[in-house]
Amino acid sequence: MMEKLWGDNYFDNEKKTWTTSETSASGKPLKRNFVQFIMEPIMKLARSIIEGNVEQMEKMMTSINV
Secondary structure, three states: OOOHHHHOOOHHHOOOOOEEEEEOOOOEOEEEEEEEHHHHHHHHHEEEEEEEEHHHHHHHHHOOOO
16 A cells, blocks of 8 residues: 555545656546645645544544543
8 A cells, every 4th residue: 555655646535546747547646645635625624624624623533442
């Protein structure tokens, strides 16, 4: 899994496959795996804490068993 998160690796949600191509089969740009699976969830959680969105924060904390 570590190999898939680092570098120029992408996950195509349309085809449900890992790829090294920056675009999906339909031509849509893909996000790097690290950004999609690590950075965006952390940023979303931090943003909900800063904004005081308790409902979203609790939902996220529950989903990661914290």
